[in-house]
Amino acid sequence: MRESDKWALTAKGKLAGGRIKTSVKLGDYIEWPENFDLTQLPAHQSPDIPVELVSSTKIAKEFAISANKLNYLFSELGWVNKSLKGWIATVQGLKQGAIQSEDTRSGVPYVRWPESITQSRLLLSSIDDITGSTSQSPSSSDDTKTASTSMGYSENVEAKHRATDGHFVRSKAEMLIDNWLYMAEIIHAYEHKLPIEENVYCDFYIPTGKVYIEYWGYDDDPKYFARKAKKLAVYKKYGFKLIELDDTDVQNLDDILPRMLLKFGVQAY
Structure with missing residues (x-):
């Protein structure tokens, strides 16, 4: 696998059971399940489609909150778990497109996300809650009340x-x-x-x-x-x-x- 497209494969391949492997000779690569069939993936989840990944720090800046607070929001949503040092993506986080990474110097685990995560209704709602924003539309509030x-x-x-x-x-x-x-x-x-x-x-x-x-x-x-x-x-x-x-x-x-x-x-x- 080429260095230029390994993260594109990883971002969507996780959803299909792919796992990141590391080789001294090849570097990071994807290992697929024996029964994996690319045709099972919807077009928008094809591992051939490049996905721009961003860090929690970059996402946090967009919402004007700290990266630490954002990671705790991810944790509250069940997308990551706090490790002894750093953060580990959960199954639910992987379904959101999370990619588990590791600092090459310290070994501290961290998670990268597809840019589309900033449009997640769950994440936006959580950020509204902690910032006191009133950006939620009246219609969505009414839907919540009815369904509850x-x-x-x-x-x-x-x-x-x-x-x-x-x-x-x-x-x-x-x-x-x-x-x-x-x-x-x-x-x-x-x-x-x-x-x-x-x-x-x-x-x-x-x-x-x-x-x-x-x-x-x-x-x-x-x-x-x-x-x-x-x-x-x-x-x-x-x-x-x-x-x-x-x-x-x-x-x-x-x-x-x-x-x-x-x-x-x-x-x-």
Whole structure:
């Protein structure tokens, strides 16, 4: 493979199972799966089409934020993971066109991105959130609100239960969960939107470890059960870390949650 086109192959080839290999004689090259078929790739993902790759630093300058903050946004979206030093692209990041790289001197891993990542609706929304921008269109906001009632919280249930940390939640069980997390000094969000195109909201989200918590009630309600099944399918599709709680678990949070959280690297104090 020529030096001039190796990154073009890598950018889209990752999606098809290609792996970067390094040879003293050949340098970096792509190793393809034995069953790989180029015809399986859509035209816009063809490995023969050059893709301009940019660093997080360059992308961050475009949005007038620090590269470190941008990388943490990528991490929040599930596109990269923080390593001991540097950043590692995740499966979801590779699907966005991420290319794993390494500093030739220090060996610190970093990720490069296709320029098109700056048009990602998920990324733009996240940047709007941290910068306080109001660039989101009214129509997209309305769509989110409508969809959230079927794949997240229910607007028919008033959030009238006030937890110790000030969150208003929609049931006594959720209040007990929220209070437990607060007393355990675990930073958490309530009714947080999942970092995906679909408008799905979790009950609780723990940034440390990127863990989601769902409390399931009303299992005897067919509509609720159907919505639960759809939601679980989304968690499975994206490989998100999920803790599921029911009424029995809520009565034993001191025994249940520390063990479940520890599995995902979150320690309760």
